[in-house]
């Protein structure tokens with residue numbers, strides 16, 4: 001439990017303190033000063049005591065939620081809760097370098113077959129998680145109308161892949177004319193959306209790459225025939241097993257179409273995080 005979380009319930013109290021200060025008379029004469037200061041101090045002490053009591057009461061009254069939210073770790077070596085963490089397994093992965101001689105199966109000309117390959121990566125619907133899982137998320141999500149006790153959720157890896165697919169499409173406007181982009185507004189109206197969408201996607205992927213900051217090491221090795229060292233891309237990475245993450249999501253595909261116009265109240269309270277993971 002971070003300090004921010006721990007003391008969050010006090011956040012309403014400074015206003016009370018302000019009121020208290022506002023009510024005290026202005027110090028007119030020096031002789032009154034000490035009395036007033038003492039009065040203000042006693043007042044502050046009383047307010048703080050009341051605030052402490054209220055806080056303790058609030059903490060206990062909301063014990064079930066505090067317990068769930070406080071399990072969210074906030075240390076630099078730990079990660080925020082995700083219901084999919086249970087599916088995380090690691091493996092050593094070596095990427096295709098992507099140049100002639102080491103191409104990936106995704107490096108084929110745009111075609112229905114390629115669209116299908118991309119679609120298979122992420123296109124199996126949004127997920128449904130339990131209320132207990134939703135209550136542990138760092139952010140609040142919404143209940144699924146008609147699917148009692150279940151909440152809507154999407155793993156960002158699938159949004160990332162969707163985004164990269166749109167960037168790929170934008171790079172082949174002969175095949176995907178609707179996805180042609182122009183940052184100089186040289187587009188027909190139907191391409192304005194693509195331009196905005198692809199801009200969002202590129203920036204999202206940029207932030208994701210920076211956020212996850214892959215620290216795998218690209219190396220240089222001596223090439224005896226060429227008498228020179230050359231950069232080698234086919235290095236070992238720590239990878240999360242993508243198929244396990246996919247399995248997790250496929251097992252939780254929403255069973256009802258999601259109606260975003262229905263609001264369902266709940267008692268889930270999420271913690272507040274600041275940029276203070278250290």
Ligand SMILES: *[C@@H]1O[C@H](CO)[C@@H](O)[C@H](O)[C@H]1NC(C)=O
Nearest residue numbers: 188189190191192193194196
């Ligand atoms: C752009 O997308 C919005 C929804 O995001 C839609 O309402 C609008 O019709 C689209 N415009 C074009 C020209 O496709």
Ligand SMILES: *[C@@H]1O[C@H](CO)[C@@H](O)[C@H](O)[C@H]1NC(C)=O
Nearest residue numbers: 222223224225226227228229
């Ligand atoms: C590489 O260096 C060796 C030894 O200096 C030399 O015999 C050989 O011809 C060189 N090869 C090339 C491709 O420059």
Ligand SMILES: *[C@@H]1O[C@H](CO)[C@@H](O)[C@H](O)[C@H]1NC(C)=O
Nearest residue numbers: 138139140270271272273274
């Ligand atoms: C999600 O949580 C973070 C960290 O507390 C917060 O900064 C952000 O505004 C939240 N976003 C939403 C949509 O709740």
